[in-house]
Amino acid sequence: MSAPENPAPAGAPPAGKPPEKKPPAPSTVGDVLKGSDIQVGGKYIGWSVRDEVRKEGGSGGLVTSILAGALEKGLVEHVVVLKKSSQYEAVPVLTSDVEDVYASAGSMHMLISNPTKYLRQFQNDATIALAVKPCDMRGIREQQKRNMIDLDKIFTIGLNCGGTMMPYKIRKVTEEVYGVNPDDVRAEEIEKGKLILETTDGEHHAQSIDELEEEDNGRRENCRYCVVKIATNADLACGNWGVMPDYAGKGTFVEVMTEKGAEFLRNAIDGGYAELKVASEPAAEARGKVNSIMLKMSAKTKEEVFVPMQSQTMTDLKKELENCIGCGACRTVCPPCACGTEAKCTAFNDPVDNYDISLFHMIRFLHLMDSCVGCGQCSDVCPADIPLARLYRKFANPMQDELNYVTGMDDRTPPFFEIKLEEVQ
Amino acid sequence: MSDIIDPKFKENVYSTVCHGCGFGCGVFMRELETQAVETGTSCGAPILNIDYRKASPVNQGKLCRFGVNLAGNYCPAVSSVKGKSVSTDEAIAKTVDALKGAKASEIALLSVGGTTNEEHLAFMKIGEKLGVPVSTGMTGLFKDIGKLHAYTGRGTTYEDVETAKKIYLFVDPYVSYPLLVRRLVHAKEKGAEIVAFGLKELPIATQNVTVEPDTSLYDVKEFAPDADTVIISDLTPYTYAKRLAELVEIAGGKSKFLFMRPFMNATGAGYLSKHTKQQSFDDIVSKMESGELKVLICLDSDLIDICLNDNMKETFKNLENAIVISSRDTTACSVADVVIATEPIYKKKGSVMNAEGRLIPITAAAGDTPLTGFYALSAILEALGGSALDFTGVHAEAVQMLGANEDEYKITVPEKKPQPEIKKISDKLPDLKAVFSDFAEPKSFVSSSSKADGESGAGAVKHLYLTNPFLWNGVLDNDNYIELSRCQVKSSALLKGFTADVSCACGEITKATRFKVSPMADGYVLSMRKQPFAKAPITDVVVLRSPTKPNEPEIVKECNVPQ
Incomplete structure (x- = not known):
């Protein structure tokens, strides 16, 4: 979990020609930094000082080291780690044991967690550090806007994310498309538009992500049109986009987004957990370029998915929702939903009603217009496989686009909160 | 902090x-x-x-x-004797005393599949020691349909459902087995024809065919199964044997079957106990009613919750020793003479087998959680003169008996045996009226409490349960309403915003229940929650508008609703 993800974007075209004529630019400039060198806005390349963490954690184990340092030095009381039960599944677990943090090093793209709702249960009663994907952080910020999560109590390390995959599906793809025993997979990586599986015998098995996705075997649909790939909404934005060949697999690019982020990074350096150097200009540019490619691909997918939906009628919508069994899982897992048990969507919904579309869904469509973060957790858990994320975005996109409002990225007041009712003359 | x-x-x-x-x-x-x-x-x-x-x-x-x-x-059960909290060892000792003091004919052991294969097998070993087979609650059904049960075992997987060309549904997946819905959605997307046979129209179906509970499938022309058909039905203690026999007689040998089960490990328990001579569910209840049964041990099987007859709580009192071994605090725990509390299901270790025959390992991730349930059973066996049980050995034995693959991602299809010749037996089986004594011809009685046009039989309908996980587990949900057709609503003089009174010949009345208008057959009322007026799976009832709108009498006056 703690390792950064995606050295190159999922589905991105292969990088330019190999640098035969011109040697690649270095990732870093200057010497190893002191804690006091770290500043908000700074961009660095870092790695763990511990050999075993560098080996187990992706890209040098910087994230694991920052979390371990924060816990041991008392900056936080707990860390959320992903406890794996297999290569394909894991659940968030709160720990105050640094060994649990080290044991959680390394990550897989199929490990989808929901830290926002997980954090909610602790009611801001402790200081907690965790690594998050951009959509996780967007959910956390939407909860903060609704006074349910206190950002002062948590420290977040954002991880670049080109997309995640459904665990069962990727397991099946491993067996049926790659011809590999799923239990033999040791690690996976997305590089140059390919999903590469490393098996226990050290072999690498690659498939084009584009081809996988043509058969709906790749990333979750919402990841394919996600508009935030670098978690600049967290305290630190980490990942390996921008890490040049000299540090490939050995270093993590980190951008300091907040003063708290700087403090935690200084702690990792001064406590002897991590080493950092200033990221070179070409490294920062490369990171921006990867992000830009990813966003263009998302924009294309967004158009492919949502333009046809513009002609959808209420009858179509009714059809999409007709198999709803009323389990409520979509609301339970929804990261920005802050309503708790006293929610309007459930209070106004009655199973004896015979409306064409239940008030539960109608209220949620409305409610999520200014808060949906597009994480797709609702679709993941829907027992009728209703494409809920797509439906919520159908309503949210026009308003969020019109107001240039990207949910969960900053402290901007949600549009519905800004509505002022005026007395009609 | x-x-x-x-x-x-x-x-x-x-x-x-x-x-x-x-x-x-x-x-x-x-x-x-x-x-x-x-x-x-x-x-x-x-x-x-x-x-x-x-x-x-x-x-x-x-x-x-x-x-x-x-x-x-997961409210935990508490070990007790006659309602007084005791240690688990004391509850076990009391259980052993009760068993030693009764003849084999006075004892019944029930395990419907509410726990792991390992605990079920351990329970069977106690049964062997006592000479009392463990009953799974399904025996009555198999007793009636004989060899046809060869068709009701492991057959079709959920993935097979998704690729089927034609699916015949005899269950309401939305209510009874909701996770089936997505499998059916995928099948429909791939072009499957889905025909729902029953009382209620289902949105997932491409065709809905009304089939009443006592209709013979031989008379339903739309029921034409072939080699491309997957038939989805279920096996519960209340499955109507004649209908089941007809299903197998007509479709056996050509179509595929998927029989859903209402209890977590009903398939595993059924397989482990398949060669034992069990008492049927009805036999156990009858012996309890007559006082013939002195000791009943229920292993994670709450007879009171499972039994659709609301009187079961009283019937329990006829036993000298009602013993409950339970991982949860269920209804039966409140009236049992002895409760042996075990660890919650999520802490158990071992395996369960689902409806498609998949062996699913339950691994207590926390490591060495004490297996109190398994070792309580082992202790009882030891006290009765048997040998203490070793979990690893029992697990291996269970896996071998089930012939299953321990990898949950792979289903081992049992060796294909020649399927028995299908002889028509359905015409010899008792009809619905004989099976469920409360079932009678429509409009056969009129409730004395009826205010509206009682003489003409208005509002007389048959009540059926839409069985579901909440009902079987005695858990209340937001399902406190009945469902009727639009026409039936008119017949019962119901009005939007008002409630209904439902009464039966037995005199029980449920007052002011809410109702929902559903696309379903006339002459029936459905409910998902246990109803006092329903003493059997099918009961004649009268549904009429409650005299007043509850809690809002002033609104009724103001609205001047026509009576």
């Missing part, structure tokens, strides 16, 4: 199976142990949360309403 987290808290995560029905949904259960807060709920359960197990081959992380709320259904 908070009440929620203290520095010494520990969070354990268990990979388990939802106990709501026999679908086999994988789920993570997270248990938070803190020193500051010993219990998370008033019933003494720890702080629990579910997490969605997205790598599960059965449900891929998706859960129904019961599963989503699973964390609230």
